[in-house]
Amino acid sequence: MKILVCITNVPDTTAKISFTDNDTKLNKNGVQFIIGPYDDYALARGVELKEQLGGSLTVLHVGEADAEPQIRKALAIGADDAIRVNADPQDSYFVAAQIAHIARQNGYDLILMGRESIDYNSGVVHGLVGEMLGIPSYSPVMKLDLDGGNATITREIDGGKEVLKAPLPLVLGCQEPIAEWKIPNMRGIMTARTKPLNVVEPVAVDDMTVPQTYKLPAPKGACKMIPASEAETLIRLLQTEAKVL
Amino acid sequence: MIMSVLIYVELDNGSIKKTSLEAVAYGAKTAEKTGGQAVVLALGKADAGELEKAGLYGATKVLHASDAKLEHENSLAYADALVQAAQQEGSQIIILSKSGLGDAMAARAAAKLKAGVVSGVTALPETDGGFKVTRAIFTGKAFATTEIKSDIKVLVVRKNAIEVDENGLGGGSAAVEAFAPALRDSDFTASVVSVEKADSELSLTEAEIIVSGGRGMKGPEHWQPLLDLAKALGAATGCSKPVSDLDWRPHHEHIGQTGIKVAPNLYIACGISGAIQHLAGVNGSKCIVVINKDPEAPFFKAADYGIVGDVFEILPKLTEAAKSLK
Ligand SMILES: Cc1cc2nc3c(=O)[nH]c(=O)nc-3n(C[C@H](O)[C@H](O)[C@H](O)COP(=O)(O)OP(=O)(O)OC[C@H]3O[C@@H](n4cnc5c(N)ncnc54)[C@H](O)[C@@H]3O)c2cc1C
Numbered sequence: 001m002k003i004l005v006c007i008t009n010v011p012d013t014t015a016k017i018s019f020t021d022n023d024t025k026l027n028k029n030g031v032q033f034i035i036g037p038y039d040d041y042a043l044a045r046g047v048e049l050k051e052q053l054g055g056s057l058t059v060l061h062v063g064e065a066d067a068e069p070q071i072r073k074a075l076a077i078g079a080d081d082a083i084r085v086n087a088d089p090q091d092s093y094f095v096a097a098q099i100a101h102i103a104r105q106n107g108y109d110l111i112l113m114g115r116e117s118i119d120y121n122s123g124v125v126h127g128l129v130g131e132m133l134g135i136p137s138y139s140p141v142m143k144l145d146l147d148g149g150n151a152t153i154t155r156e157i158d159g160g161k162e163v164l165k166a167p168l169p170l171v172l173g174c175q176e177p178i179a180e181w182k183i184p185n186m187r188g189i190m191t192a193r194t195k196p197l198n199v200v201e202p203v204a205v206d207d208m209t210v211p212q213t214y215k216l217p218a219p220k221g222a223c224k225m226i227p228a229s230e231a232e233t234l235i236r237l238l239q240t241e242a243k244v245l
Numbered sequence: 246m247i248m249s250v251l252i253y254v255e256l257d258n259g260s261i262k263k264t265s266l267e268a269v270a271y272g273a274k275t276a277e278k279t280g281g282q283a284v285v286l287a288l289g290k291a292d293a294g295e296l297e298k299a300g301l302y303g304a305t306k307v308l309h310a311s312d313a314k315l316e317h318e319n320s321l322a323y324a325d326a327l328v329q330a331a332q333q334e335g336s337q338i339i340i341l342s343k344s345g346l347g348d349a350m351a352a353r354a355a356a357k358l359k360a361g362v363v364s365g366v367t368a369l370p371e372t373d374g375g376f377k378v379t380r381a382i383f384t385g386k387a388f389a390t391t392e393i394k395s396d397i398k399v400l401v402v403r404k405n406a407i408e409v410d411e412n413g414l415g416g417g418s419a420a421v422e423a424f425a426p427a428l429r430d431s432d433f434t435a436s437v438v439s440v441e442k443a444d445s446e447l448s449l450t451e452a453e454i455i456v457s458g459g460r461g462m463k464g465p466e467h468w469q470p471l472l473d474l475a476k477a478l479g480a481a482t483g484c485s486k487p488v489s490d491l492d493w494r495p496h497h498e499h500i501g502q503t504g505i506k507v508a509p510n511l512y513i514a515c516g517i518s519g520a521i522q523h524l525a526g527v528n529g530s531k532c533i534v535v536i537n538k539d540p541e542a543p544f545f546k547a548a549d550y551g552i553v554g555d556v557f558e559i560l561p562k563l564t565e566a567a568k569s570l571k
Binding site: 011013014017019037038091092093096115116118119120121122123124125126127128130131132134136137138139140142152156157158159160161162163164165166167175176177206207208209210211212213214215216217220221223224225226227228231232233234235236237238239242244245 | 318320321324344345346348349350351352353355356357359360361362363364365377381382383384385386387388389390391392393394395401431432434435436437438439440441442443448449450453454478496497502503506510511521522525528531532534535545546547548549550551552553554555558559562563565566567570
């Protein structure tokens with residue numbers, strides 16, 4: 001079993017977001033970066049499957065060198081080796097094209113990633129990669145088991161879930177409860193230092209979209225407090241003042 | 246050049262979902278700016294009368310593929326059908342509504358058409374000097390304006406990206422045309438083992454009102470007062486992450502950064518502290534009500550209306566008041 005797990009390097013879920021350079025760049029000052037929480041689920045399940053079935057697990061990141069601590073963490077959690085495509089990606093199409101290129105070169109049975117990154121929340125990279133490689137893609141995957149050349153997948157659908165059986169190779173966007181997040185242990189951290197992290201240059205891709213500017217939402221007005229003893233008056237306010245009923 | 250705008254609509258029991266009708270209006274308004282017509286694509290079982298409704302929202306034509314193989318949701322085959330419809334109609338702009346299916350189809354169609362794709366769009370495009378769209382990023386904590394350079398553009402639009410009510414844009418009825426895309430075997434390699442769907446429940450992404458519960462609800466056996474209020478308001482029900490982790494409520498009700506992102510008119514949070522990861526899933530709501538016994542709960546900072554008190558005392562009062570509304 002040859003598994004590829006793609007990870008993003010994103011601001012921590014509690015990070016305060018702000019922008020610099022005339023609102024054209026994220027202000028990284030004081031922001032803690034992490035492996036995307038959904039990618040972390042994908043990685044955890046990838047490691048479990050590799051431990052069960054044997055084979056190899058490669059972790060891939062398309063981005064700059066400042067992601068290397070997160071890539072090392074993925075190695076410490078259990079990936080065998082890592083690839084970093086050295087680029088400052090501008091959009092999902094670019095990222096997907098790099099992943100597809102690496103996948104074509106190396107051939108994987110399973111390509112796992114999070115259902116979406118928590119910075120751009122697009123949720124399109126798995127679909128783009130799948131189509132670029134001409135193989136099926138499914139998301140969001142909550143449960144994944146392998147049996148020979150087939151995967152049994154539980155996907156979340158609107159208001160419920162669906163179980164599919166599909167032949168490999170596949171591209172899957174993952175979410176909880178596919179596996180529990182893993183915390184690297186001391187041995188993992190030590191061995192991660194010597195595992196290969198290969199840096200490769202990106203392939204050329206036409207600019208599909210170009211980010212222009214960023215902005216923060218308008219500040220929220222004050223919260224109107226209603227005494228608990230008059231709780232029922234809320235309903236009328238919602239109808240006549242907020243006009244949402 | 247004539248450019249049509251193609252809008253994919255999701256169906257629910259034969260009729261077009263509300264978020265998809267919004268997408269139709271979005272597409273029609275975009276077509277007004279770029280020239281050309283708004284054409285709708287519907288896949289699977291549908292009532293012709295329901296499809297004609299797309300006209301009210303500004304569509305001139307509806308392509309309907311009713312092949313039995315398309316009855317079960319299949320993002321791979323659906324994306325193929327979308328591409329074929331775009332080619333037939335010479336569409337330069339393709340619009341879908343934000344959902345797991347919308348994103349999956351958008352992605353696969355974009356790769357096939359070598360098109361730029363932007364997901365999470367919150368407002369109509371600007372078309373003077375380049376084609377620019379604004380979308381929500383960092384789970385609603387910020388917005389980005391992006392220029393799409395490719396000839397073909399794929400947009401996935403969020404709920405409330407355009408204001409429309411049940412009168413739509415006041416258009417007429419759209420002509421429904423049969424559409425028969427070529428289906429590839431490679432899109433049908435997966436077999437569906439089972440589907441579990443809570444049919445009667447209102448879907449969270451579609452709901453205009455959501456009543457949501459957190460750990461402050463104390464346990465699954467105490468959910469009734471919350472369900473009663475939801476029923477009185479015609480609301481869908483949601484929950485915080487620990488609540489679904491503890492199996493108090495089903496996983497598909499989990500709202501937040503790592504769950505479903507919702508954008509109702511009204512979100513009522515009961516016994517939820519308002520952790521930043523929860524807020525990330527609800528910040529698209531028009532009006533937020535917070536009920537919490539702790540006046541310091543961070544959720545109040547994100548709320549429009551707040552009540553400090555015990556949910557179990559307050560919920561029945563609200564339910565009574567809501568019942569007397571009608
Ligand atoms: C990477 C990551 C991702 C996460 N993603 C999500 C996510 O998607 N969604 C999510 O919800 N969380 C998420 N979390 C968890 C989040 O940080 C919080 O732990 C969680 O939202 C808290 O849930 P809660 O408000 O229900 O519970 P608590 O924080 O325990 O709050 C319970 C609240 O109920 C109030 N209360 C208690 N009893 C009563 C009563 N009788 N009447 C009125 N009020 C009462 C209390 O004052 C308290 O404010 C995530 C965390 C991480 C680290």
